[in-house]
Amino acid sequence: MELTLAEFAWLAQKRLDPPVWDFIEGGAGEERTLAANTAAFDRICLRPSVLRGADSPDPTVKILGRTWDAPLAVAPVAYHTIAHPEGELATVRGTAAAAGVPVVISTFAGRTFEELAQAADIPLWLQVYCMRDRSITRGLVERAENAGFEALVLTVDAPHLGRRLRDLRNGFRLPPGILPANLAGDGFAEPAAHSRTGFDPGLDWSVVDWLRSVSALPILVKGILTGADAIRATEAGVDGIVVSNHGGRQLDGVPGTLDVLPEIAAAVGGRVPVLLDGGVRRGRDVLAALALGADAALIGRPVLHGLAAGGEEGVKGVFTVLLDELTDAMALAGLKTVTDIGPALVGPAPHPLRHGGGAFPTVPVGPAVPTGGTGRGTEADRPSATVPDGDRPHRTDLHLSDLHASVADPVMGTMNFLNEVTLRYPRAVSFAPGRPYAGFFETEQIFGYIRRYLDHLAEQGNSPEQVRETLFQYGPSAGLIRGLIAESLRADEGIDVPPESIVVTVGCQEAMFLALRALMAGPQDVLLVSSPCYVGITGAARLLDIAVTAVDEDGTGLSCAALEAAVLAERARGRRPRAVYVVPDHSNPSGVTMPLETRRALLELAARLDLLVLEDSPYRQVSPGPQVTALKALDRDRRVIHLGSYAKTVFPGARIGFVVADQPVREPDGGTTLLADHLATIKSMVTVNTSPLSQAAVAGALLESGGRLSRLNEETAAYYGEAMRFTLECLAREFPAGHRERLGVSWNEPGGGFFLTLQVPFRADNDALARCAKEFEVIWTPMSYFYPQGGGHHTIRLSTSYLTHADIEKGISRLARFIASQAAPAA
Numbered sequence: 001m002e003l004t005l006a007e008f009a010w011l012a013q014k015r016l017d018p019p020v021w022d023f024i025e026g027g028a029g030e031e032r033t034l035a036a037n038t039a040a041f042d043r044i045c046l047r048p049s050v051l052r053g054a055d056s057p058d059p060t061v062k063i064l065g066r067t068w069d070a071p072l073a074v075a076p077v078a079y080h081t082i083a084h085p086e087g088e089l090a091t092v093r094g095t096a097a098a099a100g101v102p103v104v105i106s107t108f109a110g111r112t113f114e115e116l117a118q119a120a121d122i123p124l125w126l127q128v129y130c131m132r133d134r135s136i137t138r139g140l141v142e143r144a145e146n147a148g149f150e151a152l153v154l155t156v157d158a159p160h161l162g163r164r165l166r167d168l169r170n171g172f173r174l175p176p177g178i179l180p181a182n183l184a185g186d187g188f189a190e191p192a193a194h195s196r197t198g199f200d201p202g203l204d205w206s207v208v209d210w211l212r213s214v215s216a217l218p219i220l221v222k223g224i225l226t227g228a229d230a231i232r233a234t235e236a237g238v239d240g241i242v243v244s245n246h247g248g249r250q251l252d253g254v255p256g257t258l259d260v261l262p263e264i265a266a267a268v269g270g271r272v273p274v275l276l277d278g279g280v281r282r283g284r285d286v287l288a289a290l291a292l293g294a295d296a297a298l299i300g301r302p303v304l305h306g307l308a309a310g311g312e313e314g315v316k317g318v319f320t321v322l323l324d325e326l327t328d329a330m331a332l333a334g335l336k337t338v339t340d341i342g343p344a345l346v347g348p349a350p351h352p353l354r355h356g357g358g359a360f361p362t363v364p365v366g367p368a369v370p371t372g373g374t375g376r377g378t379e380a381d382r383p384s385a386t387v388p389d390g391d392r393p394h395r396t397d398l399h400l401s402d403l404h405a406s407v408a409d410p411v412m413g414t415m416n417f418l419n420e421v422t423l424r425y426p427r428a429v430s431f432a433p434g435r436p437y438a439g440f441f442e443t444e445q446i447f448g449y450i451r452r453y454l455d456h457l458a459e460q461g462n463s464p465e466q467v468r469e470t471l472f473q474y475g476p477s478a479g480l481i482r483g484l485i486a487e488s489l490r491a492d493e494g495i496d497v498p499p500e501s502i503v504v505t506v507g508c509q510e511a512m513f514l515a516l517r518a519l520m521a522g523p524q525d526v527l528l529v530s531s532p533c534y535v536g537i538t539g540a541a542r543l544l545d546i547a548v549t550a551v552d553e554d555g556t557g558l559s560c561a562a563l564e565a566a567v568l569a570e571r572a573r574g575r576r577p578r579a580v581y582v583v584p585d586h587s588n589p590s591g592v593t594m595p596l597e598t599r600r601a602l603l604e605l606a607a608r609l610d611l612l613v614l615e616d617s618p619y620r621q622v623s624p625g626p627q628v629t630a631l632k633a634l635d636r637d638r639r640v641i642h643l644g645s646y647a648k649t650v651f652p653g654a655r656i657g658f659v660v661a662d663q664p665v666r667e668p669d670g671g672t673t674l675l676a677d678h679l680a681t682i683k684s685m686v687t688v689n690t691s692p693l694s695q696a697a698v699a700g701a702l703l704e705s706g707g708r709l710s711r712l713n714e715e716t717a718a719y720y721g722e723a724m725r726f727t728l729e730c731l732a733r734e735f736p737a738g739h740r741e742r743l744g745v746s747w748n749e750p751g752g753g754f755f756l757t758l759q760v761p762f763r764a765d766n767d768a769l770a771r772c773a774k775e776f777e778v779i780w781t782p783m784s785y786f787y788p789q790g791g792g793h794h795t796i797r798l799s800t801s802y803l804t805h806a807d808i809e810k811g812i813s814r815l816a817r818f819i820a821s822q823a824a825p826a827a
């Protein structure tokens with residue numbers, strides 16, 4: 001009797017012809033994604049809860065109005081008849097014999113819908129590939145609906161089938177007699193070639209409307225891998241989402257599905273069910289998927305393994321094993337029902353857990369190695385199983401899928417893209433970087449500042465040796481100049497905190513890292529961000545595997561009502577919203593400033609919801625005129641962690657930032673420390689300490705201005721204010737009222753800071769940016785970069801800070817011509 005799904009796979013491999021086995025098992029390209037699917041589950045560590053009286057757990061779930069015996073379903077897989085002559089008939093009967101869960105029947109099923117509908121009383125869903133000839137798709141849908149199918153699963157990741165190297169090497173053709181039972185015509189023997197002529201490659205989101213126009217059944221989309229697409233799908237009105245990379249058979253290099261699940265679940269926010277497939281091979285994998293936000297998991301290849309191993313009985317065996325493993329894991333983890341499963345159940349494994357010999361047979365990729373390798377072991381075991389020691393290559397080839405997912409995160413890629421565009425078109429006027437204007441910098445200033453600080457140390461009674469030590473040695477992790485920073489905060493900002501509550505950091509970016517690392521204790525903790533959002537904080541969260549939930553700004557910035565709704569929704573999902581990140585003054589990227597009443601309301605809300613506020617405010621002291629009181633200055637009960645930077649007020653090359661963390665921390669021994677103490681401890685493992693030379697330079701600037709950065713920056717702030725005013729003037733000149741409305745152009749009018757945002761009548765993506773840079777020699781930033789969960793597709797960010805008036809005038813006039821050229825076809 002088989003005790004694991006791996007044993008069914010082993011039996012199947014023995015029974016199937018090697019090219020058929022390869023057709024089933026293979027993935028596209030180098031099979032990185034195929035490996036990533038299972039690797040993601042292997043990295044998971046479960047965190048059980050004991051003494052919960054959960055010995056007879058109930059695995060039932062309710063999805064789309066139907067109760068399923070378990071959070072499981074059969075993924076759509078073409079031609080079950082290739083594994084067993086009874087094909088889908090045996091699958092439906094075998095599944096029903098083990099559990100009342102749905103079977104998704106492929107467009108390319110080997111048995112007819114009508115006979116399957118008669119076979120058993122479990123929900124059947126139809127997987128839809130949308131064909132070039134829509135009448136074929138419509139016919140399939142109508143037949144399935146008439147037969148009693150209950151839902152449609154539209155596959156959206158396959159304009160054509162992926163490059164599956166095993167099939168190409170094997171010259172794979174479907175064996176004689178293997179045909180789609182519900183499609184007429186021919187040319188099916190080579191699935192990849194057929195997909196190129198049969199599938200509609202030009203689909204867009206309107207296909208969902210079309211499908212809805214031909215059927216009343218609920219529609220799920222299968223093949224979603226990003227939060228942004230999940231949002232588009234919900235906006236298109238789908239009834240469910242299947243997180244899937246087609247079992248690694250389409251675009252190789254996309255992440256494992258479990259890795260992207262939290263982002264998608266957060267984006268969907270419980271509005272529709274989220275299902276997942278790819279690499280689910282054990283009951284505990286189902287638990288992991290549910291813990292990270294799925295409502296159920298779909299099983300692909302193992303169903304074919306069961307079929308090949310024993311037809312109907314084999315499929316029943318696969319689902320029996322999965323169900324046994326699932327209920328066993330639930331009982332041992334202290335979970336009485338599926339609703340008890342939440343993010344607290346999972347953590348990353350300290351090192352990848354090895355399957356104790358229960359892994360799938362692995363098939364090495366590459367022409368030199370025979371297909372159908374029989375090594376039974378994990379990815380880590382594979383080299384020794386297939387390559388003799390003496391032949392082992394000396395080079396260490398790392399796989400992207402083995403690196404942290406942030407390495408391949410599209411956000412990191414977009415920033416590179418922006419840098420590249422700027423370098424590739426050096427003659428272009430660039431409104432992209434948020435840099436300070438260089439006209440006020442003088443090299444000698446730096447020496448003057450450092451001298452000033454050293455004199456100050458001497459005046460304080462330090463001996464020449466002590467002064468020397470201060471500059472040459474490592475220094476305290478928390479920083480040398482905390483006292484001066486505290487004085488300056490008091491003088492300039494009305495923020496009254498003791499020096500001990502401050503940690504000096506390497507730029508504000510390190511301050512964000514330290515605060516996030518210390519506050520976010522486990523996978524259940526969520527960071528809320530006002531969206532659009534500065535990428536530094538979302539990037540830091542990504543690197544630290546911290547879940548982010550976006551709270552959309554309205555025209556006036558963060559809305560407290562939206563924040564409260566987001567907090568309550570997260571709590572309902574079993575997560576702990578820990579802190580909200582805001583840039584209240586002249587925000588990067590939107591340019592919006594939070595009014596005083598909103599600041600008060602935010603602090604009141606944070607107290608009521610027991611939430612911390614991360615305040616990041618680098619543009620206050622470089623903006624003209626009086627500023628709205630800082631959140632930290634209004635903070636009476638230490639809710640606000642203030643993140644500071646001297647990049648704009650002194651100079652960015654110093655890389656000096658700081659964090660004010662005056663929150664008391666209760667220690668196990670009854671004593672109390674400050675959060676800042678703990679941030680300094682973590683810092684000692686990151687950058688050890690902030691460069692004393694850089695601290696000296698900033699301290700000198702603080703001393704020279706009597707702690708008043710506002711005074712130091714009077715001229716600079718006036719300059720930036722003037723640059724912003726002039727940019728707005730140029731925009732108004734280029735887009736006079738009337739013309740502006742006709743084109744669909746509008747912008748906001750920030751009173752300070754470096755950024756403003758412009759609504760444009762075209763999709764402001766990388767392609768548009770590259771065209772604009774090349775043909776019109778002007779560069780801007782797509783606002784979509786700043787929406788962690790999608791949005792901003794018709795908005796651009798303009799940075800006005802470091803350009804001269806001549807550049808601004810030239811740049812805005814070029815931009816106006818580009819916008820007109822983009823709007824022209826629609827006009």
Ligand SMILES: Cc1cc2nc3c(=O)[nH]c(=O)nc-3n(C[C@H](O)[C@H](O)[C@H](O)COP(=O)(O)O)c2cc1C
Nearest residue numbers: 024075076077078106155246247277278279300301
């Ligand atoms: C042999 C085979 C055929 C497949 N045929 C289809 C199909 O017709 N339609 C579809 O949407 N997905 C198809 N898939 C993808 C599966 O629905 C599913 O996404 C994938 O198999 C899940 O990964 P797993 O095999 O690791 O469980 C197929 C997968 C395999 C292995």
